[in-house]
Amino acid sequence: MGFSEGLRESAFPASRLSTIDICALGLKKHHIAALLEVDVTQARALFRRYRAQNGESLSFTAWVAHCAAAAAGEFPQIAAYRSGRRKIAVSGTIDVAVAAEKRAGGHDVPLPFVIRNCGGKSVGEIHREVRQAQEERADEKTVVLGSGGLRRAAALFYKMPAFLRRFIWKTFLLRPGTAVRTMGSVMVTSLGMCGDCDGWFIPIGIHPLVLAIGSITKKPGVVDDRIAVREYLKLTALVDHDVIDGAPAARYMTRFAALLQSGDGL
Template sequence: MDDRDHRGERIERVSPRRRGTVDYMRAAGRRSNVHGLVEVDVTAAREAIRTIEAATGDAPSFTAFLVGCLARAIEDHPRVNAYRDWRGRLHVFDDVDVNVLVETAVDGDRIAVPHVVRGANRRSLRSLHDDIRSAQGSTDPTELSRWAALAFRLPGPVRRLVWRLPQWFPRRWTETAGTVAVTSVGMAGSGGGWALSPTNYTVQLTVGGIAEKPRIVDGELEAREILHLTVTFDHDVVDGAPAARFVDRLRDLVEDGHGLDSWNGR
């Protein structure tokens, strides 16, 4: 419902989901987030995806492809798949559980909702793709329970205590929300550009736009498709040099089209 006055102003009630977003952003903004703005050449990867689709009528989603690359990069640098608890200890997890924002229908509107892809480092690209597509096809994969709806009506300072779960109970947090996150702003627009967002995760990828830019390839100037990717780290867990090595590995995997050659083999 909304209220209107004689001036034509419309006052809308804030939904419980929006309160949750506000709480999350305020809590995440208190963390030691460091952002890396990365350009990744995705020309070969996107061409491979188009080739697969032309040949089979079916192709992996770009989000699933990035999730697979992220999971493999973390396998090579496992200490970034961790949380620091309130006692200063690191909890390092074997499974890479990726929290992905997927666009789906909720109450007749298209909105982005979180979905956790479990054990992404142990799964094929086809499995990751099917998991994400299934979440997108759900009418509401995060339907609020009666107790959750009541919790959103609590005062803000009380509600925001839940976002301290990574420090208090890291294992419980991963069971609820995963170990790392991927969010995309590029899916809603066109052109290049980065986005910076605070996060409650030790590692988060924020997928920006793709723009055509000139690059030197084998000594020749070419127009290439460049993805703008923001990699955010919790500096309380990950230092600069390990973060840089992780980003280099992730870039190599994306530019090499990791996992795409096995798509037809499922």
């Protein structure tokens, strides 16, 4: 049997066009990549206690989103957009998009859901919103979960040629008000739950701040000058260098890591 005889073809999911467009635009952004390894031993113990007391698990992604937003509230420029060509727009609230894998049009596709004012909500409130998004039905015309209007416009958008779609994306990103209302200013995607891979995932995105949650591994660490088994989270962050310099970005990462290490909000 020839190679071509073993091929099976299926319809290309329209929703993947947005992923392709975002990758094409994301590769052109001036992102700084940071590979973090954070000791989350204390936080993991609090997660286990919560499950024992309540009989259900708390969303790890929801908690990371909480910590990311809390730190961004102290360093808001980390989530700023360029406004036109000559201005920077900083939002008064931090809206975080989380990705939920949905079955749409016969394919598994990642779809974002925006948590509004994430920094002003408890981990429990964010957890419930994430679970609600995961349970929402989606089809191949869905762009953002919880946004029926975008779904209705998606059919026309997907029929446009690539150069026109990406021109619209570029114009869209230079209008911070529209961008924040539609997709938030921080993106959190969790890849560690999809496999036990001890390493970092380097995402591609168009948000000012993109966070990719990797795996959690156990290994020796030093605590109070003693070696002990600790749990470490692999985490990747992309920061838009157009709107923030390296030093304040590093201060944000330090604060974010500290909140994760302390189990903030749990």
